[in-house]
Amino acid sequence: MSTLEIKDLKVSVETEDGPKEILKGVTLTIGDDETHAIMGPNGSGKSTLAYSIAGHPKYTITGGSVTLDGEDLLGMTVDQRARAGLFLAMQYPVEVPGVSVANFLRTAKTAIDGEAPKLRTWVKDVNAVLEKMNLDPTFSQRSVNEGFSGGEKKRHEMAQLALLDPKVAILDETDSGLDIDALKVVSEGINTFRERENKGVLLITHYTRILRYVKPDRVHVFVDGRVAESGGPELAEELEANGYDRFLKAAV
Ligand code: ADP
Ligand code: MG
Numbered sequence: 001m002s003t004l005e006i007k008d009l010k011v012s013v014e015t016e017d018g019p020k021e022i023l024k025g026v027t028l029t030i031g032d033d034e035t036h037a038i039m040g041p042n043g044s045g046k047s048t049l050a051y052s053i054a055g056h057p058k059y060t061i062t063g064g065s066v067t068l069d070g071e072d073l074l075g076m077t078v079d080q081r082a083r084a085g086l087f088l089a090m091q092y093p094v095e096v097p098g099v100s101v102a103n104f105l106r107t108a109k110t111a112i113d114g115e116a117p118k119l120r121t122w123v124k125d126v127n128a129v130l131e132k133m134n135l136d137p138t139f140s141q142r143s144v145n146e147g148f149s150g151g152e153k154k155r156h157e158m159a160q161l162a163l164l165d166p167k168v169a170i171l172d173e174t175d176s177g178l179d180i181d182a183l184k185v186v187s188e189g190i191n192t193f194r195e196r197e198n199k200g201v202l203l204i205t206h207y208t209r210i211l212r213y214v215k216p217d218r219v220h221v222f223v224d225g226r227v228a229e230s231g232g233p234e235l236a237e238e239l240e241a242n243g244y245d246r247f248l249k250a251a252v
């Protein structure tokens with residue numbers, strides 16, 4: 001199973017003027033084996049939703065619940081969430097100087113599985129995934145995200161997704177700033193993941209472009225910290241044609 005259930009989630013951040021509510025009651029269920037797209041204008045709270053589910057300390061949960069297959073995620077540490085099967089690809093991935101891609105992946109895999117992967121098959125698996133992502137085998141010796149191009153960062157994320165094999169992947173604007181070749185590689189990475197059994201994907205995006213390659217089961221329009229409307233893939237087509245105006249006016 002891989003059901004992510006978000007119920008009436010309310011989240012604040014601390015500002016100079018005190019706490020500011022960013023998420024104002026988000027309710028959303030990504031059913032077993034479903035891919036949902038969240039689309040919304042800049043500043044609507046999309047990244048806040050992703051980080052809150054993943055357990056970033058900057059965000060204070062003031063109400064609601066998030067469960068993965070019935071397990072309460074909000075009561076877990078970040079590591080526990082990853083072990084429970086949650087994966088977050090961030091809009092702005094951090095650099096980890098001095099830690100190679102190979103070590104990073106192996107450490108993450110060990111932490112999630114609770115035991116180190118068998119060295120021989122692991123090296124083979126890593127190389128196969130890097131090749132699939134059009135990344136040179138020497139890529140695994142580079143420091144994580146240091147000097148990576150936008151495309152390399154995203155390919156690295158897709159390599160993590162393939163190797164760490166979570167239940168639910170949250171991808172925050174993983175399509176931003178990619179040229180068309182990188183976009184296709186990333187889309188293929190997502191689609192390959194989806195082909196596995198019982199995998200959920202929450203694809204957060206500002207643009208409809210990636211949805212030509214990754215076909216979501218459901219689309220949610222996100223405005224001002226809330227789901228303003230939910231629908232099928234046709235909702236993305238409407239957004240592509242008309243933008244967010246209709247939803248922004250309704251939210252005022
Ligand atoms: P999105 O990913 O949809 O562009 P974000 O989740 O990044 O939106 O941000 C949502 C809102 O939260 C924005 O209006 C942003 O200005 C506000 N916000 C985020 N962090 C802080 C902070 N530390 N102080 C004040 N406002 C913040
Ligand atoms: Mg964002």
Ligand code: MG
Pocket residue numbers: 033193194195196197198199
């Ligand atoms: Mg599947």
